[in-house]
Amino acid sequence: MSQTSHGIGGLSYDAKKRPWPAEFNVFLALVILVGAFELIGRVFLGDSFLFNTRENVSGIFNEQRLQIIILQVSIVGIIAIGVTQVIICGGIDLSSGSVVGATAMIAMSFAQVATVNGNPNPKAMFIDYGWTDLPVIVPLLVAIGCGLIAGLINGLLIAYTRIPPFIATLGMMVTARGIAKWWSKGQPISFPTDSFAAIGKGLMPVVIFISLAILFQLILTYTKYGKHCYAIGSNEDAARMSGIKIANHKVLVYAIASILASLAAVVLSSKNLTAQAGMGVMYELDAIAMAVIGGVSLSGGRGSIVGTVIGSLIFGVIISGFTFLRLDAYYQEMVKGVIIVGAVVLDQWRQRRRAIGA
Amino acid sequence: MSDIVLKTENLTKHYGGVHALQEANFELRKGEHVAIMGDNGAGKSTFVRQITGVEQRTDGKIWFDGKEVNFSGPIEAREAGIETVFQNLALADDLDVPSNLFLGREKVLFNLGPFSILDRKAMRKATEAALVRTAVKIPNLSSTIRHMSGGQRQCVAIARTATFASKLIIMDEPTAALGVQETAQVENIIRTLKENGEPLILVSHNMRQVFDLVDRIVVFRRGKIVANLRKQDTDGNDIVAYITGAKTGQAELQAA
Numbered sequence: 001m002s003q004t005s006h007g008i009g010g011l012s013y014d015a016k017k018r019p020w021p022a023e024f025n026v027f028l029a030l031v032i033l034v035g036a037f038e039l040i041g042r043v044f045l046g047d048s049f050l051f052n053t054r055e056n057v058s059g060i061f062n063e064q065r066l067q068i069i070i071l072q073v074s075i076v077g078i079i080a081i082g083v084t085q086v087i088i089c090g091g092i093d094l095s096s097g098s099v100v101g102a103t104a105m106i107a108m109s110f111a112q113v114a115t116v117n118g119n120p121n122p123k124a125m126f127i128d129y130g131w132t133d134l135p136v137i138v139p140l141l142v143a144i145g146c147g148l149i150a151g152l153i154n155g156l157l158i159a160y161t162r163i164p165p166f167i168a169t170l171g172m173m174v175t176a177r178g179i180a181k182w183w184s185k186g187q188p189i190s191f192p193t194d195s196f197a198a199i200g201k202g203l204m205p206v207v208i209f210i211s212l213a214i215l216f217q218l219i220l221t222y223t224k225y226g227k228h229c230y231a232i233g234s235n236e237d238a239a240r241m242s243g244i245k246i247a248n249h250k251v252l253v254y255a256i257a258s259i260l261a262s263l264a265a266v267v268l269s270s271k272n273l274t275a276q277a278g279m280g281v282m283y284e285l286d287a288i289a290m291a292v293i294g295g296v297s298l299s300g301g302r303g304s305i306v307g308t309v310i311g312s313l314i315f316g317v318i319i320s321g322f323t324f325l326r327l328d329a330y331y332q333e334m335v336k337g338v339i340i341v342g343a344v345v346l347d348q349w350r351q352r353r354r355a356i357g358a
Numbered sequence: 359m360s361d362i363v364l365k366t367e368n369l370t371k372h373y374g375g376v377h378a379l380q381e382a383n384f385e386l387r388k389g390e391h392v393a394i395m396g397d398n399g400a401g402k403s404t405f406v407r408q409i410t411g412v413e414q415r416t417d418g419k420i421w422f423d424g425k426e427v428n429f430s431g432p433i434e435a436r437e438a439g440i441e442t443v444f445q446n447l448a449l450a451d452d453l454d455v456p457s458n459l460f461l462g463r464e465k466v467l468f469n470l471g472p473f474s475i476l477d478r479k480a481m482r483k484a485t486e487a488a489l490v491r492t493a494v495k496i497p498n499l500s501s502t503i504r505h506m507s508g509g510q511r512q513c514v515a516i517a518r519t520a521t522f523a524s525k526l527i528i529m530d531e532p533t534a535a536l537g538v539q540e541t542a543q544v545e546n547i548i549r550t551l552k553e554n555g556e557p558l559i560l561v562s563h564n565m566r567q568v569f570d571l572v573d574r575i576v577v578f579r580r581g582k583i584v585a586n587l588r589k590q591d592t593d594g595n596d597i598v599a600y601i602t603g604a605k606t607g608q609a610e611l612q613a614a
Contacts, residue, residue: 224464225472227453231461234450241412241448242462243433252472301452 022295022350023307030314037321049324065324067203069316073290074209075271077312078264080287081209081216082257084308087291088220089253090233090300091165095154095172096261096287100280101180103146103265108189108275111139111196123190136195140266147262148255150176155251169254173284180277190274200271208267210309212260217305229253233300289336290315293343297351314339361388362421363526363557364409369418371404378404380581381418386526389555391548393568396578397601402561405578406530410442411435423525433462439525443515443532451504455496456485458503459518488521489513492547509540516547527551530561545571565594577601 037049047053052062079096086093109125114132116122124132150172157168183189198204220226228249231239240246264283269275294311296303318339322332364386371379379401386392394402408415411429420427422438429435432442442448449458456478465477465484482499489496494513496506503511512532519527529548533541548571551558562568568575569589577585577600585592585600599605 219473222475222478223470223472224466224474224476227457227461227464227476228472230452231450231457234452235448238448238450239461241432241442241444243431243436244462249472301450 022302023304023310026293026295026307026310026314030310030317033314033317033321037317037324041324045325047324049321065320067206069313069320070206070209071203072319073312073316074205075264075268076283076286076315077209077290077309078205078212078267079261079283080290080308080312081212081305082260083284083287084291084294084296084303084305085216085220085229086165086253086257087288087296087298088233088300088303089229089250090236091158091250091253092288092298093154093169093254093257094166094284095150095169095176096257096264097280097283097285098173098176098180099147099150099258099261100265100268100283101277102150102176102183103143103262104269104275104279105180105183105189105277106146107139107143107262107266108192108196108269109184110134110142111136111192112189113191113193116191121191123188125184125189133193136193136199139196143262143266144259146265147259150262151255151258152251154258155254158254159247159250165254177277177281180279183277186277188274188276192270192273197270197273200267200269205267205271208263212263213305213309220305225249225252230301233302235301286315289340289343292340292347295347297347298344299351362386363388363390363423364559365421366409367419367421369405369408369420370416371401371408371413372416377581379408379415382578382583384576384583386557386559389552389557390574391552391558391560391572392574392576393572394559394561394576394578395563395565395568395597395601400578400601401581402578403530404581406442406528406559406561409435410440410528436522436524441519441522441524441527443512443519443527443529449503449511449515452502454502455489455499455514456481458514459485459488459521463522484521485517488517492517492520492550493543494547495543507540508535509537509543512536512540512544513547516544520547520551524556526557526559528559528561531563532560533562533564533567541567565597568597569594579603 034050041047041049048062049065050061052059079100083093083096110131111134112124112126112132113121114124114127121127121132126132154169154172157163158165220229228239228244231242231244232246232249236246265280268279290311291303291308292298292311293314294303294307294309296307315336318335319332322329322335362385364384366382366384369379369382369384370377382401382405384405394405396402404413407413409420411431411434422440427438429438435442450461453461460481464474465480466474467477468475485499492513494510494517496510496514503514506514516529516532533544536544545567548558548560552571560568560572573589575585575587575589575592575597576583577597579601584606585597587596596605
């Protein structure tokens with residue numbers, strides 16, 4: 001960086017005055033939100049939201065609350081990573097929640113133990129075939145396979161029949177939920193092996209979420225794949241004329257999104273030690289909301305995984321903050337709705353202001 | 359025959375019932391700059407799209423660089439050496455200058471298929487060199503195209519075509535949306551290309567620009583080539599007469 005004070009062709013350029021990255025605004029919103037809960041807590045409840053106020057526990061921060069905040073968003077966060085790259089690419093994925101449901105059911109039935117308390121496992125799907133106590137890699141591969149199939153169908157439909165992503169993934173949303181219910185005729189699938197249960201134990205969901213977030217932030221920034229995501233979302237015609245193979249890229253994008261949803265299903269069913277057909281309902285919308293709050297533009301081309309992660313934390317802080325203030329869960333949903341719409345309005349407003357400034 | 363860069367024979371394109379381009383016979387020689395003129399819907403852009411492989415022709419033949427070619431897409435045409443500046447710019451607004459310059463042909467550090475790691479430093483350096491060579495002024499390479507003026511965008515698009523040493527450059531109305539100074543800048547780039555002996559097809563509505571820059575003018579009207587004139591053999595009124603249809607019939611170039 002030797003020439004930062006001068007632009008190309010003799011135009012002067014002050015690197016210090018470049019605009020803030022959008023993620024910074026989102027982070028600021030997170031800080032303000034935490035500050036607001038802290039303030040309200042101190043004034044009305046005489047308790048701290050963020051800091052440790054109990055004498056019998058050590059530490060500056062209320063670690064328990066912080067853990068809950070990140071733990072409860074990490075599973076939807078994994079989905080949001082996939083949804084982020086879909087939205088950056090100019091698409092949308094409504095199927096992720098149902099893919100979670102279907103994958104949880106199917107994968108869990110390959111992760112069951114043979115005996116529970118000395119008796120044959122009453123819930124085992126494939127006990128007659130002897131498919132019990134399988135190594136953890138089997139349900140994991142089954143899950144990835146489920147995600148891959150769902151994603152390929154989404155991607156191929158969108159890339160080759162050119163139907164809007166909204167419709168294609170809506171179809172998958174309904175179909176995958178149907179599969180989740182049909183798989184065990186509505187019965188929950190329980191009693192996983194210890195190795196499968198370890199995937200979602202304790203803070204493992206957080207570790208998986210953060211690792212995947214770092215991986216995909218790097219992919220989107222430093223690889224051809226990432227560059228092409230932004231290019232396609234930004235100007236699909238330009239990308240096509242530049243020789244990017246749009247169809248192949250889209251298939252890959254949706255496949256990755258569904259595989260991430262299926263990984264979320266593994267973590268979720270492992271954490272809950274059971275799989276149910278109703279798992280993951282509305283997760284797709286929560287994931288989209290996290291991305292949108294994190295500054296990912298629904299018109300494509302803009303956003304980042306970092307933004308989505310901060311967006312997911314805002315999500316977690318809101319839920320946790322409302323619990324802290326002992327407000328009903330009904331209010332959480334109402335406020336969540338307002339924040340999602342507000343984030344999109346803010347994005348539109350920012351875009352318009354930028355367009356005027358250009 | 360050897361110094362002919364591009365030749366089309368009976369090039370035809372129908373969109374459903376619309377005959378957008380009919381039996382176009384066209385030739386371009388080495389180092390030659392040719393303008394394509396015509397009213398809106400005369401078939402200029404259609405002609406360009408058939409040559410560059412963006413669309414597939416209904417009928418006819420194309421020779422490029424001595425070989426008959428059938429481009430299945432723009433990337434093939436580009437690999438063969440045809441660089442195009444499209445009317446709608448073909449830039450991605452949310453990407454910075456180097457990313458746009460190298461869009462679709464990124465420099466790569468490690469090849470991992472679609473997940474290949476980009477060589478961002480090399481692309482940045484090459485971009486700086488390309489912009490200096492074409493005398494393009496951009497304050498900040500890492501800001502997105504969205505933040506740039508129409509002229510700067512067009513210059514980035516042209517710098518892209520000039521960067522990748524090509525056998526033929528096609529510009530589809532490169533100055534249509536530009537101000538006076540920006541237009542002058544683009545025209546200077548075109549003159550530089552002429553000095554370097556790079557052949558060019560310029561689609562333009564601007565009569566002054568055409569007479570300033572090119573050697574030969576081809577007029578399209580209602581999907582047909584109606585005139586093919588050397589600059590010194592014609593004038594503005596003559597060209598307008600062909601464009602509007604006041605003068606008809608194919609005006610053929612005398613064999614040189």
